[in-house]
Amino acid sequence: xxxxxxxxxxxxxxxxxxxxxxxxxxxxxxxxxxxxxxxxxxxxxxxxxxxxxxxxxxxxxxxxxxxxxxxxxxxxxxxxxxxxxxxxxxxxxxxxxxxxxxxxxxxxxxxxxxxxxxxxxxxxxxxxxxxxxxxxxxxxxxxxxxxxxxxxxxxxxxxxxxxxxxxxxxxxxxxxxxxxxxxxxxxxxxxxxxxxxxxxxxxxxxxxxxxxxxxxxxxxxxxxxxxxxxxxxxxxxxxxxxxxxxxxxxxxxxxxxxxxxxxxxxxxxxxxxxxxxxxxxxxxxxxxxxxxxxxxxxxxxxxxxxxxxxxxxxxxxxxxxxxxxxxxxxxxxxxxxxxxxxxxxxxxxxxxxxxxxxxxxxxxxxxxxxxxxxxxxxxxxxxxxxxxxxxxxxxxxxxxxxxxxxxxxxxxxxxxxxxxxxxxxxxxxxxxxxxxxxxxxxxxxxxxxxxxxxxxxxxxxxxxxxxxxxxxxxxxxxxxxxxxxxxxxxxxxx
Amino acid sequence: xxxxxxxxxxxxxxxxxxxxxxxxxxxxxxxxxxxxxxxxxxxxxxxxxxxxxxxxxxxxxxxxxxxxxxxxxxxxxxxxxxxxxxxxxxxxxxxxxxxxxxxxxxxxxxxxxxxxxxxxxxxxxxxxxxxxxxxxxxxxxxxxxxxxxxxxxxxxxxxxxxxxxxxxxxxxxxxxxxxxxxxxxxxxxxxxxxxxxxxxxxxxxxxxxxxxxxxxxxxxxxxxxxxxxxxxxxxxxxxxxxxxxxxxxxxxxxxxxxxxxxxxxxxxxxxxxxxxxxxxxxxxxxxxxxxxxxxxxxxxxxxxxxxxxxxxxxxxxxxxxxxxxxxxxxxxxxxxxxxxxxxxxxxxxxxxxxxxxxxxxxxxxxxxxxxxxxxxxxxxxxxxxxxxxxxxxxxxxxxxxxxxxxxxxxxxxxxxxxxxxxxxxxxxxxxxxxxxxxxxxxxxxxxxxxxxxxxxxxxxxxxxxxxxxxxxxxxxxxxxxxxxxxxxxxxxxx
Numbered sequence: 001x002x003x004x005x006x007x008x009x010x011x012x013x014x015x016x017x018x019x020x021x022x023x024x025x026x027x028x029x030x031x032x033x034x035x036x037x038x039x040x041x042x043x044x045x046x047x048x049x050x051x052x053x054x055x056x057x058x059x060x061x062x063x064x065x066x067x068x069x070x071x072x073x074x075x076x077x078x079x080x081x082x083x084x085x086x087x088x089x090x091x092x093x094x095x096x097x098x099x100x101x102x103x104x105x106x107x108x109x110x111x112x113x114x115x116x117x118x119x120x121x122x123x124x125x126x127x128x129x130x131x132x133x134x135x136x137x138x139x140x141x142x143x144x145x146x147x148x149x150x151x152x153x154x155x156x157x158x159x160x161x162x163x164x165x166x167x168x169x170x171x172x173x174x175x176x177x178x179x180x181x182x183x184x185x186x187x188x189x190x191x192x193x194x195x196x197x198x199x200x201x202x203x204x205x206x207x208x209x210x211x212x213x214x215x216x217x218x219x220x221x222x223x224x225x226x227x228x229x230x231x232x233x234x235x236x237x238x239x240x241x242x243x244x245x246x247x248x249x250x251x252x253x254x255x256x257x258x259x260x261x262x263x264x265x266x267x268x269x270x271x272x273x274x275x276x277x278x279x280x281x282x283x284x285x286x287x288x289x290x291x292x293x294x295x296x297x298x299x300x301x302x303x304x305x306x307x308x309x310x311x312x313x314x315x316x317x318x319x320x321x322x323x324x325x326x327x328x329x330x331x332x333x334x335x336x337x338x339x340x341x342x343x344x345x346x347x348x349x350x351x352x353x354x355x356x357x358x359x360x361x362x363x364x365x366x367x368x369x370x371x372x373x374x375x376x377x378x379x380x381x382x383x384x385x386x387x388x389x390x391x392x393x394x395x396x397x398x399x400x401x402x403x404x405x406x407x408x409x410x411x412x413x414x415x416x417x418x419x420x421x422x423x424x425x426x427x428x429x430x431x432x433x434x435x436x437x438x439x440x441x442x443x444x445x446x447x448x449x450x451x452x453x454x455x456x457x458x459x460x461x462x463x464x465x466x467x468x469x470x471x472x473x474x475x476x477x478x479x480x481x482x483x484x485x486x487x488x489x490x491x492x493x494x
Numbered sequence: 495x496x497x498x499x500x501x502x503x504x505x506x507x508x509x510x511x512x513x514x515x516x517x518x519x520x521x522x523x524x525x526x527x528x529x530x531x532x533x534x535x536x537x538x539x540x541x542x543x544x545x546x547x548x549x550x551x552x553x554x555x556x557x558x559x560x561x562x563x564x565x566x567x568x569x570x571x572x573x574x575x576x577x578x579x580x581x582x583x584x585x586x587x588x589x590x591x592x593x594x595x596x597x598x599x600x601x602x603x604x605x606x607x608x609x610x611x612x613x614x615x616x617x618x619x620x621x622x623x624x625x626x627x628x629x630x631x632x633x634x635x636x637x638x639x640x641x642x643x644x645x646x647x648x649x650x651x652x653x654x655x656x657x658x659x660x661x662x663x664x665x666x667x668x669x670x671x672x673x674x675x676x677x678x679x680x681x682x683x684x685x686x687x688x689x690x691x692x693x694x695x696x697x698x699x700x701x702x703x704x705x706x707x708x709x710x711x712x713x714x715x716x717x718x719x720x721x722x723x724x725x726x727x728x729x730x731x732x733x734x735x736x737x738x739x740x741x742x743x744x745x746x747x748x749x750x751x752x753x754x755x756x757x758x759x760x761x762x763x764x765x766x767x768x769x770x771x772x773x774x775x776x777x778x779x780x781x782x783x784x785x786x787x788x789x790x791x792x793x794x795x796x797x798x799x800x801x802x803x804x805x806x807x808x809x810x811x812x813x814x815x816x817x818x819x820x821x822x823x824x825x826x827x828x829x830x831x832x833x834x835x836x837x838x839x840x841x842x843x844x845x846x847x848x849x850x851x852x853x854x855x856x857x858x859x860x861x862x863x864x865x866x867x868x869x870x871x872x873x874x875x876x877x878x879x880x881x882x883x884x885x886x887x888x889x890x891x892x893x894x895x896x897x898x899x900x901x902x903x904x905x906x907x908x909x910x911x912x913x914x915x916x917x918x919x920x921x922x923x924x925x926x927x928x929x930x931x932x933x934x935x936x937x938x939x940x941x942x943x944x945x946x947x948x949x950x951x952x953x954x955x956x957x958x959x960x961x962x963x964x965x966x967x968x969x970x971x972x973x974x975x976x977x978x979x980x981x982x983x984x985x986x987x988x
Contacts, residue, residue, distance in 0.1 A: 015758070017795075017824075019727075074609070091591070113813070115564040117565075119809075122813065156815070167519060234512075318613060321650070321842075340525060340531075343529075345650075347812075349843035350814065352845075
């Protein structure tokens with residue numbers, strides 16, 4: 001039919017396009033990515049309108065939708081940028097403006113580059129020296145448990161590595177098609193990648209009543225139900241949690257590993273917020289360390305991929321797209337396939353690789369740059385901790401808003417009560433109720449947050465994700481404005 | 495069966511891995527990428543052996559396998575690196591070591607970045623200002639034909655953009671599955687991406703006897719035959735050619751556009767070597783310009799994506815992974831889908847975006863940096879032209895080697911005659927004959943080139959791809975050594 005319509009139109013006038021919504025890749029059409037979805041497009045429009053002098057009930061749009069620290073005013077860590085500038089423009093190695101250790105570090109990285117230049121391709125898994133530094137970092141983070149550079153693949157941000165590993169895992173048709181367990185709420189890269197790869201998304205719900213804890217009984221329910229219609233072969237865990245801010249206990253991680261082992265699931269541990277842990281009593285435990293300490297048979301059999309990034313932590317260098325994955329207990333033949341796969345894209349951006357090197361190998365106490373580096377790092381992390389606490393406090397003081405403690409990462413994910421009339425109004429507009437709430441919030445306050453429906457949530461509950469990144473002096477008024485708007489909105493629809 | 499075997503093994507001892515060659519994504523297994531294939535792995539091993547003092551018949555491995563100019567000793571263009579260093583470390587804006595125009599340019603780019611930092615994410619299609627500069631570049635390149643910034647998507651090298659556009663195009667099952675026409679010989683990104691996306695590769699052969707020209711009759715043969723088993727929906731053209739070095743005439747491009755229009759094919763024009771044209775009488779014509787100048791109905795209907803990169807040209811900044819695609823006549827709804835798709839990966843590396851900005855917007859004649867920039871640029875391009883000519887001359891002087899003129903790009907792709915005994919020996923070893931030749935060449939001379947079988951070639955012909963990038967003083971001895979080795983090899987197997 002579509003073809004006949006096309007032929008008719010061709011006879012009459014302009015041809016139909018070759019590539020249309022009807023003819024394009026249906027998997028791509030199913031992709032959704034709320035963090036940069038319609039609400040952010042509207043925020044951009046509002047910014048343009050403000051620039052054009054259109055009157056609004058606010059003077060600026062605050063983008064609290066994305067974990068982009070430097071866009072929110074966080075200053076880059078001096079040492080990182082010094083070394084990178086030296087790498088990019090080695091003439092500066094003669095300049096008196098740079099500390100000696102920054103120069104040594106730049107020279108060390110350039111020695112490891114083709115033609116001693118960041119402008120050459122690296123090998124596809126990333127510069128050997130940097131992969132060795134990553135391995136040493138992991139080993140020291142994990143209390144001496146060894147890491148092998150040949151298990152490290154540098155990547156274009158963590159996202160790239162996550163998609164690569166998922167890509168390896170997708171196979172089968174119909175009931176044998178790969179199912180991948182992801183938390184709900186999740187970071188929507190996962191749902192987007194699974195849609196694009198035409199894999200089966202298998203949801204397991206985090207327990208909001210227990211500060212978004214992961215419950216193995218719920219994992220079991222999810223995997224058992226999924227076996228009816230697909231073949232679950234992988235389990236994704238985000239720790240510290242995005243968007244939940246939850247930090248998993250060691251006991252929880254052990255239970256997850258035991259579960260993955262029993263159910264024969266490849267584990268993907270998204271640990272990009274490993275440096276972002278704020279709450280007292282919370283501590284980051286890497287899946288790799290727990291796995292290895294559990295001993296046989298887990299330590300030598302359970303397959304694991306752990307992801308890290310230069311975009312988060314204290315550095316927030318999102319724009320450089322530096323990241324890595326460590327694969328553990330991966331079949332050597334599959335590792336070869338992974339190497340081949342990444343080689344098609346040649347290599348991750350080399351400046352991002354160089355920057356990652358500073359993250360995994362920061363100045364040592366004896367280095368001239370240590371004091372300043374350490375002070376800058378601590379300032380950022382202390383401020384994030386204070387903002388995490390403040391967010392929880394202000395939101396929980398507001399009637400109808402319930403906010404779990406932001407133990408780690410960079411987000412709060414509060415639950416908001418929405419009056420039934422508002423829910424009905426949203427439904428009339430063909431919109432998720434929390435999308436309706438967030439759009440109204442944006443239009444009236446300029447605050448841009450992402451509706452919970454973009455991350456997934458239990459039916460009938462409503463949330464939004466807001467970053468804790470705005471500068472302290474802005475954050476409190478922002479939180480109060482948001483709480484105030486919620487009260488007003490509730491009244492309006494009551 | 496596989497599952498039962500797994501269960502038995504589980505009872506006895508270690509479990510099977512979840513992810514194995516048997517269980518992994520079969521599309522990924524079919525991916526091949528010769529430019530970084532087994533021959534390059536062997537080259538790396540040989541380098542290690544040399545470092546360890548193992549005696550070899552050569553003192554260094556020469557990697558003529560990949561278009562990586564700076565790895566071959568080409569120096570970065572000063573202005574590009576100055577601006578980038580200023581962007582990365584804005585403290586340098588006060589330094590007397592940088593020219594005023596470099597500072598102005600860095601400030602202009604930083605103004606366009608979130609938080610005035612390269613460390614913030616950009617919008618997913620790339621920084622607006624840089625997309626405007628790209629549009630101006632295209633407009634001026636194409637003699638004033640307008641380009642719209644909203645049709646420009648910056649990318650992580652051109653490869654990323656090529657895969658994105660192919661991804662949009664893949665749909666259907668069985669006989670309706672998308673077929674994509676690619677040249678043979680091709681750059682193996684295309685075959686690799688099509689394998690990964692499970693699309694149907696449709697080969698059309700370039701005419702070696704006419705300097706690798708593209709022949710529309712051959713396109714027609716390919717598409718007609720393909721319609722029996724798939725739905726051809728896209729046509730890829732590489733101009734200047736990789737690996738062929740061919741530069742297409744304007745007439746040829748017109749014919750290709752007419753053909754694509756008649757056959758309803760989306761056009762992908764890989765134009766990353768647009769600055770690399772050397773031969774007298776050869777000139778780069780962009781598909782966009784020709785398309786627009788052909789007028790109605792082509793100019794407003796034929797869909798086209800044109801790719802460019804910061805990795806090639808005179809700058810050779812491969813490591814920064816800067817690139818872009820311009821889409822022409824794309825359905826606006828599909829463009830929205832493309833924007834959504836790229837947003838999942840957040841943004842292309844921002845340093846690569848900044849570098850690309852200098853490429854599309856170099857110093858103007860009135861700028862302090864102009865003279866030096868222009869001199870550096872010309873030196874690189876003049877040397878490449880001389881090396882292109884030298885390559886053709888030396889190879890054609892060798893019996894049994896036939897080399898088409900290297901009109902553009904960075905490669906020669908000579909045909910080598912291989913004696914029947916050598917072909918049989920290779921077959922015994924389960925190897926393509928030209929792989930056998932190239933491996934022997936590597937082992938005996940240290941010269942690393944890629945066998946023609948990695949790019950595709952007519953049955954019974956043998957080629958290799960060699961870059962023209964080694965420095966002039968090395969290139970002549972290299973070419974002579976290679977020719978000499980071929981003579982020796984021929985004798986050995988005669």
